[in-house]
Amino acid sequence: MALNKYMHPRNKYKNNPPDFATLAKKYPDFAQYVTYNKSETRGFINFKEPEAMRCLTCTLLKEDFGLEVEIPNDRLIPTLPLRLNYIHWIEDLLEGMGDVMKAAGDSGKVTGIDIGAGACCIYPLLGCTLNSWNFLATEVDPTSFTYAVNNVSRNNKQDNITVKHVQRDEGLLKVLEEDETRYDFCMCNPPFYANDLEAQGLMPDRGSERPLPSSISTASEAERVACGGEVGHVGRIILESLQLQQRIGFYTSMLGKKSSLKPLKEMLKEKGIENFACTEFCQGRTMRWGIVWTFHENFTLPKKKSKPPITTVVPEKYLQHLMKHAAQTGGMQNTRVQLVSNAIKQLLGELQVPFQESAPPSPDHRVSLTLTPTENTWIHNRKRRRQKSREAREGQKQVEQPLLLQFDTEEQKEPMAEQSTPNTEEEKMEHDGSHVGEGGTPVKGNDADSKKMETTEGAANGATSPGKRGASEVSASEELLFKACLSISMIDKGIVMEMAWLEGKDKDGMNQLVCYIKSQFTKV
């Protein structure tokens, strides 16, 4: 699928589309929707068949997240890659907001609001399962509300997720009236359309070049239509946020139409809300957009588009090397993420790259470091090491080997500007392409000119500065080469290192540093 490569790097389906044949073997309910190629090695499903899509979402939630859900026939079927992209964006924003939260005296327990949870209650269930977030979920539609409540208790999440039935005209202000909680964020997947004609794609402004939705929508009227469409719906949240201010850390919404961004950005500016940003959610053949705003002045939201983080899978051989070393030195209590991050921290220390670690570690045990080098020591270091090798060869001083990451003595051979790993089986992930039940707005040709996932930035939320200076300690007289967020996390049982550009003047330097660290992974 064309856009899968721009999925959020932590989206578990980015490089790992579901294998329908394998799922069919395990789940007989799902098997009835699967057809096979001649050799029966590959399974397919019909993305235009709502029953098949409903079963796929339920099966994936069970298989990949351990969640049991029931979705009624006549309600929206949430597709997972898009929902995960939104959740991961919130994770990134939360990470960038770490310090601001602390300044606001936050307890550290992340609590969000999902406006319009739907029957599946997908965002609260995913957010709670992946990140232990608590949620207040609102829902206007009585049927969806009942299903949402049941789906929460079916998964034993009632202590973490409260589902509240609200009236259509009951906004956040009313919902939070008798509530003292300070929320970290709110999220919303609003009804896209202003009326049923627009929902059916029959409005004259739809544009003749634009194809009709490729799938049958199972969404109810409340799920598709809101007064003023999504601009009206999100506009009301903007107006309410003017009163709620910092009661909610940051406000977000997903948008189904790119054209909705402009009026919403104009409204934010008109209301004096300058701290806002937008992003793209790319998956399958569909794009969606995200908008975020905050009343926290210190929280710098990402303002411009940036490349996706450079993603590197840490080789198994290197992990084995670290574990062996840990076994010898009594460090076996460390997780694999900790072992890799400790080794990288040691390397950064040796390179004298100032870094600051986010604290506390995120619930998914990801370790994030904000790097703020003022000098390119990794290139110089290579030169120095080459010089030392030469000297050693000439019978002079021997080269010192650092403890864990043994430096290479050759010039690096890898390309300097690595991009995210390409998707190998994209076509298998038809899943999000059809967008059943969401009144799909397929990507237009002219929307497709910039398909890069915007990465969230502003992760300068450190609490410790191990070994070297902290990121904030770079003195004004020293010029920053760049600021980047290096994170180490576990994705699908593998350890992944990501480097995301934040700001600065030396992108090549950051790419070189990634190559340098990568080269250490292969030196064991």
Ligand SMILES: C[S@@+](CC[C@H](N)C(=O)[O-])C[C@H]1O[C@@H](n2cnc3c(N)ncnc32)[C@H](O)[C@@H]1O
């Ligand atoms: C597009 S659906 C999204 C459902 C779910 N969040 C998802 O992403 O699959 C929008 C949901 O918002 C609900 N809704 C519409 N207006 C609402 C309002 N004023 N307050 C709360 N929920 C609302 C609808 O009933 C519907 O369930």
